[in-house]
Amino acid sequence: MIRLKQVSKIYPSGVRALVSLNLEIGPSEFVFLVGPSGAGKSTMLKLLYRSEIPTAGQVLVGGVDIGKLSIRQLPGLRQRIGVVFQDYKLLPQRTVSENVAFALKVLGTSRREIDRRTHSALDLVGLREQADLMPGQLSGGQQQRVCLARAIVNTPPVLLCDEPTGNLDPETSWDIMRLLTRINQHGTTIVVATHNKMIVDSMRRRVVTIDGGRLILDQPRGGYPVGVG
């Protein structure tokens, strides 16, 4: 599903965020991406949804070298990848359901289909009651779930999460992880960049550790590596 071949990313500032990284992630896999701050986790996710392009190497998603996509082909990729952000990136002047429906509206989905999918996405994340509230009226965990609902409403085969529990208390973090597990059970490939030791340790999923832009550990059923911040 996802494949990185000798991928390096050097930012224009000269920072080497990723160095000759190789990684393969199969369909329906659930992968934690861990490493100290500045290791290159967010950079790797950005390469996967082509918010950044690699300086060297290839990034393949569904067999397509996405570094070579033209601007015209980019929307096709983005429609197949859902992204959850630490800062939610919700539209503050729209209701919860409008925020979720937004992802479908821009694609020209029919109104009935939009309503149906928005409802089921909000049901899944447990925000049916909050559908008509504004994001500002929600707690952080609820906003994170809205962001999640928006990311999956188009049922993309790949879901990328950048510190989805970064701002949340342990209980809410677990809610989010349970949701991700359920989504993963439906066949969605999920990559989660996180610092949350407790969660990584108890989920016993594949853990990929990067440090200084290099892959240093890849455990099939791992925990949070010792000595990593």
Place this chain on the structure above:
Amino acid sequence: MPNRVLTFWRQAGFVAEEAVASVTRSGWMSGIVVITMTVSLLILGGIWQLSDDLYALTRAVGAKVEIMAFVAQDGDTAQLASAIDELPGVASTQIITKDQAWQQLQQEMKSQVDFSGLLQDNPLPDTIRVKVQDPADVAPVADKIQALPGVEGINYGHDLLAKLEQIMAFVQMAGLLVVGALMVATLAVTGNTIRLTVQARRREIEIMQLVGASAGFIHWPFLLEGMIFGLMGTLLASGLLVPWRSFLLIRLQELFPFVPIDADGLAMVRLLSYLLLVGMGVGALGSLFSVRRHLVAASGQ
């Protein structure tokens, strides 16, 4: 494929919805853009009308200029008149026979001079009074008339014409310069204000891109929003220009009843459609530039 057509119409609906919602949502920002637009269009329209009127005025005065062609004693007046009529640029000719001229002169002078016995023979030549279509043509037409056989001499208002021509050229140049400069200024000012509204919505642009909206599609709500600003600005400007124009025209006609100012509604309609075009064009362009920046920034290129 009907499916694609459906998708297109739903997206068009979305664009319209978003554009209108955005105009109302960003309340005071929209207000500022519309006011900027209105003021610029007002000045633009005002200058436009002023130069139009001045031009019409100089033309009207110029149209009063006539060429008097004096026919030689042995010339055939009627034949000469029809030859002049054939000349390009000539609007009309009128023959004043020497007898008519003589009578007229006698009548005008009657109170001052007693002609009887003073002059038995009529010393005046036949005269052809020529009107031209365009006052700018007076000089060349006059030259051509003078070159015709049988024409003894001509007379027309050299100095007045030269002045009028200067004024017309100046009005046209100045009008063009001012209108051009104003267009640029309008574009800069409204473009900048629109940029603020687009900046306030960069998150929207970012999210549209993230969920896979095409770049072309993302432009549309903003383009339409810019055009709505242009439309509103034009409407407001018209609401001020039209009454002002009617008032001004009435005053002008009172002051100069002899000047045939182009008072028909057609000129106004033409001006308003120009303003609408400029307003919507400037709005759309301003939006386009601002959106483009954000698009390029967020596509990883």
